Amino acid sequence: MIGSLARNPIGRRRTFDFVAKNWETFYARYESGGFALNRLVRGISDSFRTEEERKMVEGFFLEHPVPAARRAVAQALETIRSNGEIFESNREDLSRFLAGRPIR
Structure with a gap:
């Protein structure tokens, strides 16, 4: 459910x-590792795309180390960087495409 909410732009x-804000509760529940902690880390961060957001995520996990999900954190940061590159490289084409479409 967390991942679904995080994929929504709003x-x-x-x-x-x-x-x-509730990290201590989440971490206590999932600290044993496994897929749940990795999915939580990726779920709350994979939809970001700006450098500011990447720094926010990186800063959070520097302050709250998650040894069991170290790889998931690294992958999340790489995904954010990649999302930004893809967005920027397609921004003009997407703007032109959407400009000719009616808003419903």
């Missing part, structure tokens, strides 16, 4: 903030 930052 809910993405709110979801990250909620998890960050």
Whole structure:
């Protein structure tokens, strides 16, 4: 459910903030590792795309190390960087495409 909320453009930052605010509870529940902690880390961050967001995520996990999900954190940071590159490289084409479409 957290990942679904984080994929929504409106809910993405709110979801990250909620998890960050309640991190101790989430971490206590999932600290044993496994897929749940990795999915939580990726779920709250994979939809970000700006450098500011990448720094926010990186800073959070520097302050709250997650040894069991170290790889998931690294992958999340790489995904954010990649999302930004893809968005920027397609921005003009997407703008032209959307400009000719009616808003419903």
